[in-house]
Amino acid sequence: MPEPLNPPLDIIRGTGHSLTYTVMGILWFQAFTNIFLAAGLYVIFRKLTDLEAEGSYEDVGGPPKDHWLKGSFHRMFYDGFDFILRNIETYGGIFKYAGPFWMDIMLVSDPLAMYHILVKDQEIFEMSPIFQSGNYLVFGPGLFATSGDQHRKQRKMLNPAFSTSNMQDMLPAIQPIAQKLCASLTSQISRAGGMTEIDTLEWMSRTSIEYIAQAGMGYSFDSLDNNNLASDYVQALKQIVPLNMRLRPIRMFTPFMTGYISQYWRNKIVDVLPIPALKEMRRCTYVLYSTSKQILAERKADMEREMRAQDVEDDSWATKIKGKDIMSILLRANASAHEMEKLSEEEVLSQMSGLLFAGFETTSSTLSRILHTLALDDYVQSRLRTEIKVAKQHYATFQSEIEPDREVRWEDVELPYDILMGMPYLDAILREILRLYPPAGEVGRVAKVDTQLPLQFPIRCKSGVRMKVVPIPKGTNIGCSILGANYNKEIWGEDAFEFKPERWLTDPSGDTTSRASRAGKTDDDFAYGGIAPGLNENTPGVEGGVRYPGVYSSIMTFGGGPRACIGFRFAEMEIKQVLTTLLSTLHFSPSPDKEIRWMYNNFQTPVVRPPAGDGKTRQVPLNIRMVNRGDFVAK
Ligand code: HEM
Structure with missing residues (x-):
């Protein structure tokens, strides 16, 4: 019988098991090797792409240079908003762009890197010597021009003057300023016979000068008198930023000028150099210095007079003075300080112009941005006005229980500090405006030594590598981007670019407490990373346990760390007080034929678009009229 072509079934059955096992074994083996291979490749891939400190500085990406000498630095000073945010979108939380004279600048907006620069490693990242020496030449050895122990000493002496309790004490003394502003605007409206166009920037500027002059030095420049021309001092102060911009190309020589050239020779150099802006800057500096000196002498004489009247012994005269203004507090603290801690006369003097300069433009x-925003959105304006009215009516009722004979119109009520700070919608609007439109877009630092910056959100470098830790060579110029931080979608959500005051409210439709106030006002008590008591994942600016190290909520508008804005509570109090006073009686609307454009030239620069405006002059013209019944939201 011929052999069957196919093996008989039983033979197949007999060897069938081992063949199946062999085939399956091979398949399993292949599957395992593939898995191991894939895992191995993945590990190698991660090793190659997830470099930690091994990435190189040269590999950090950034936009190409615009100009061989100026680099791309000038882009920051002409409508820099798009330049900054577009590049952050492209390159991530840290990128490199070309500064002037072949210098690189790192623009940082990553929360962890910012925390290292401003808080944890602040000893390594100092204020730029160019900025510091420039400030020294204009204001003298104050907060803006010192670092290390000298800066710490000055902060220690000045901090109590800006505490919450001192703000509470100071508020009643400065409330009349907002009333005077309101009276000035009202008289312009009545002269015009009704609604009239007023440049609100000009009036907010006069107001801010008065607030800081009175609160800071116990002095008035009478800036709110209708026909009063700005004093020499105020004009000089207003000139500093524009002159500084014109002198940008030569600013890099200031560290050399302050470090190696005496004042005598510096003056000679300014005399011979054909640079009018430099001569004008010297004149302004002189005006600031001599006026501050005169005001300080007056303050001291006042105090001595007061002390003699109180018959207090000489050595303790300053400690007994009642003045609540910042200079009085500083002089008192200085008088009782240990010899090593005392500030020199020059240091005290330089705080005066420094505080005014830092506080008035910002x-x-x-304030102008808030009024413009309210003018564009009548509902938001009415809702805020209604909140103010309700708070004032409640307080008026409370007052009338204490003083039954006194009749007070709600519009004239002055709210005490706690109520002013606790109004949820007012608070939400202020925070949202400060988040979206920070007056200054970045704070600058320079690395003192070779170091590294860890990142919360790794960046993709030129070579395609993902970098988590960026090497920073000694001398690297760093800009901590306030704009970048405040617009970070990873932290603020997809609607980060939108004006949404509701994000700060627990119940967006109601009058419940603000999420920020719930989280506590002493924002400087907690630092990056950890979520402070009262803060949770629902708090705006906190995402996955991460927050920016800002001194005010998680927004970076007032900076963070030991150099953060010392005046943030003052600014908050001033803005809230001005708004509650103005909105009680005045209504704001846009001027129909004047479109305002806010350019971002490293500072907020509002202009009127051509043809109605020249597109250059800083102004915020708005139509203002008296409030009528329809300007409130029905409850
Ligand atoms: C909306 C208003 C304000 C904003 C957005 C603002 C913003 C800032 C920022 C970002 C810094 C940090 C700079 C850095 O880290 O290098 C700063 C510092 C400073 N601010 Fe303000 N500021 C405002 C109002 C004020 C007011 C009203 C005063 C004074 C009454 C003031 C006085 C200062 C001073 C003295 C410093 C230097 C602090 C230091 O170096 O220790 N600021 N400000």
């Missing part, structure tokens, strides 16, 4: 631009 606050007036914020």
Whole structure:
């Protein structure tokens, strides 16, 4: 019988098991090797792409240079908003762009890197010597021009003057300023016979100067008198930023000028150099210095007079003075300080112009931006006005229980500090405006030594590598981007670019407490990373346990760390007080034929678009009229 072509079934059955096992074994083996291979490749891939400190500085990406000498630095100073945010979108939380004279600048907006620069490693990342020496030449050895122990000593002496309790004490003394502003605007409206156009930036600027002059030095420049031209001092102060911009190309020589050239020779150099802006800057500096000196002498004489009247012994005269203004507090603290801790006369003097300079443009631009925003959105304006009215009516009722004979119109009620700070919608609007439109877009630092910056969100470098830790060579110029931090979608959500005051409210439709106030006001008590008591994942600016190290909520508008804005509570109090006073009686709307454009030239620069405006002059013209019944939200 011929052999069957196919093996008989039983033979197949007999060897069938071992063949199946062999085939399956091979398949399993292949599957395992593939898995191991894939895992191995993945590990190698991660090793190659997830470099930690091994990435190189050269590999950090950034936009190409615009100009061989200026680099791309000038882009920051002309409508820099798009330049910054577009590049953050492309390159991530840290990128490199070309500064002037072949210098690189790192723009940082990553929360962990910012925390290292401003808080944890602040000893390594110092204020730029160019900025510091420039400030020294204009203001003298104050907070803006010192670092290390000298800066710490000055902060220690000045901090109590900006405490919450001192703000509470100070508020009643400065409330009349907002009333005077309101009276000035009202008289312009009545002269015009009704609604009239007023440049609110000009009036907010006059107001901010008065607030800081009175609160800071116990002095008035009478800036709110209708026809009063700005004093020499105020004009000089307003000139500093524009002159500084014109002198940008030569600013890099200031560390050399302050370090190696005496004042005598510096003056000679300014005399011979054909640079009018430099001569004008010297004149302004002189005006600031001599006026501050005169005001300080007056303050001291006042105090001595007061002390003699109180018959107090000489050595303790300053400690007994009642003045609540910042200079009085500083002089008192200085008088009782240990010899090593005392500030010199020059250091005290330089705080005066420094505080005014730091406080007036920033606050007036914020106030103008709020009024402009309210003018564009009548519902938001009415809702805020209604909140103010309700708070004032409640307080008026409370007052009338204490003083039954006194009749007070709600519009004239002055709210005490706690109520002013606790109004949820007012608070939400202020925080949202400060988040979206910070008056200054970045704070600058320079690395003193070779170091590294860890990142919360790794960046993709030029070579395609993902970098988590960026090497920073000694001397690297760093800009901590306030704009980048405040617009970070990873932290603020997809609607980060939108104006949404509701994000700060627990119940967006109601009058419940603000999420920020619930989280506590002493924001400087907690630092990056950890979520402070009262803060939770629902708090705006906290995402996955991460927050920016800002001194005010998680927004970076007032900076963070030991150099953060010393005046943030003052600015908050001033802005809230001005708004509650103005909105009680005045209504704001846009001027129909004037479109305002807020350019971001490293500072907020509002202009009127052509043809109605020249597109250059800083102004915020708004139509203002008296409030009528329809300007409130029905409850
Ligand atoms: C909306 C208003 C304000 C904003 C957005 C603002 C913003 C800032 C920022 C970002 C810094 C940090 C700079 C850095 O880290 O290098 C700063 C510092 C400073 N601010 Fe303000 N500021 C405002 C109002 C004020 C006011 C009203 C005063 C004074 C009454 C003031 C006085 C200062 C001073 C003295 C410093 C230097 C602090 C130091 O170096 O220790 N600021 N400000």
